Amino acid sequence: MNNEELKEIRRQYKKKNKNFNIYRVAYSYVIPAIPETQIPSFEIKDWEDFREAEQEIFLSIFKKALSGKIGKNLMEYEFEREAGQENGYQKKLYTLNKSLLKDEELVTKLRDEIIANDGFNQKHLITIASCEYLVPVLDKNGEVIPDSAPMPFQFLLGCINEVDLTDIGLFYNPDTANMEKKIDEDMHVLPKVLDGFMFPVFADRGADISRLLYFTAKPKEPNDGLIEVLCGREAELPYDREQQNFAGLISDLAQDELSLQLIQNLQENVREMISENPDSEAFSLSKNEMENLLSNSGISEQKMDRFSAVYDNQVGKEELKAVNMIDTSKLAVKMNGITVNVKGDVSDKVKTQVVDGKRYLMIEVDEGLIVNGIDMIK
Template sequence: MNKKEVLEIRKQFSPENCTITRICGCYVDHEKQKILELKKAFLSMPEDEAFKYFDIFKKTLSGTIGKNLMNMEFPLDEEKPGGTQDFLLKLRESRLEDEMLVEEFYDKVIENYIYAENYYIILIHAAYDIPGKSSDNTEMFDASDEVYEHIMCSICPVNLSKAGLSYNAATNSIEDRIRDWIVDAPAKGFLFPAFQDRSTDIHNILYYTKKPEELQPDLIENVLGSTIPLTAKDQQETFHAIISDTLGDECDYEVVRSIHDNLTELIEEHREAPEPLELSRPDVKRLLEKSGVPDERMESFDKDYEEIVGEKKSLLATNIVNTKTFQIETPDVIVKVNPERSDLVETKLIDGRKCLVIAIDDHLEVNGIEIVK
């Protein structure tokens, strides 16, 4: 799913656009015991309560594609009868009316979700009548020819509110505040099936993680049946490994700076595109060649890429470079440079020592103090 497709589904989480038919919930304590269960028609819910659920659902479809929101494909084995995709399809087709299926889903989550405190599993079913679009991209609500029927799960931590004082209007006094258990923003979630090309895609699932580096592998593998993707940090480290292995002892400052500049330029050119910029093996190869990596060093690139990343796997450009800063580090010094002016920094050999040289045009400050000389 791309940004536009995510936003189209996200827009349904409002009173005027609501397509949710049913909601189920299970409150789990720190001992993995089910404390409370909820099941009802969503539209029967009080308006104030529904608004709070809308906020949770919107957050389950928030963040950056490739970091917080990950498109994951089912392996072929999981699409066979008895696989996880088959189970999720049955759950969707039941419209969450089959209590045994819902209970089985809760049990799967509780068994595989690693969390030492209380949490709330929310599961919804929705049916979105996809409006057609005219040639000028205007929605035509009377021209729908498909209903996108889906389920979405949000897993929210439940934490005790902070201790403190509060004003009691009934007694007109300041007193100890009653501490409540608060349902926080979702930490994990998923949307199934995916909404690809404005249509149902049962072969893919969209996974949400609030913290990109904490994926919950057991949940992904055993509940969703998908292959665990590389996190943003893993992708960055993988890219760095490719550069290091390819350049070897010829990994110099100018080439690395050029790679950063060219990659930043690629991302900027792609900024308005709905799909995130993915770099396949040929793309990375062209990037390195353009950045001045010697031909003899590129001879082993294909083999290195296949060993480190995988022949058919790609890397998200926004995950492998920080376009907002250009950082240079030594064991004792860290220099951060405006990425648009990385040309101001160069390396030189001075009196036999390798030095970092920064051009100073007209202004220099040290700890907020302007240096005159």
């Protein structure tokens, strides 16, 4: 699922959309407790039975579960399958999706598994929506083919939101004609989505049941228990760990060859790789692909002789996603008290130079220089 496909689905969550339908929504209000978790509210409700104001709130929440950056907040997990055998996790979600949430037993079974493993100690709301998008048929130029029948894409969208006391601060009390602090009594579903999922994913204008999309509000701390419940997989490396592993690989391998030019070469080559893979923003590099990248970026053959050992030590069996290895949008230079950010497409204007035995960061100034709003070149 690429970024354009993600945006296309997210755009559908709006009122009066003839190409999009939410059949029903199942929600459970969960109060973790010892020895037994309480579920004071559970309901499976047709979308039309919600009031318009409630629908607007749900639509806003659902869009948040599809927000963020692929490879960071949003991760795809493929269902692992043995030859000739079906995947039980995949079958569970597939069956629930086909049921349109009409089977209460299927809904409560998944909900109870989530509650037992999601790791939340605070009150929260688990919501699962049965959705359908009527996908327009496009020609080779990306235009909708007139009078063509749209293709239905049916999917589940799940969200977990924290529930807490309201805190609206001061309010006007007409009985006393004063501004007063409102007493916090009502429980409020916070709009921020903590975790979410979508099954199946939307790819190549249709459903791909081999994968699940997982959302987290804390990309550095993915919810291992929830991921295990949904697809039977361990959580992939968080984006910051991938970045750290890549940085460690470069530093350990390049050593005295490490330079600003090498980093700029890596940045440019990774940017080019991403542009050549428009169908998947979160594609990963194999060990061989990584070796070619580093060699083509300027690390010497002598240093590359150590590549395999250094890679195994710094990266191990994981494959790093290109979007998380290095920031391709800008060149960020930091030193004590100084930070310089340069857009990636003009990073070639930055270089280092030794003058009188001291290293300097040199920035080419050709068209203008503005300091604190003052034009220095006229």
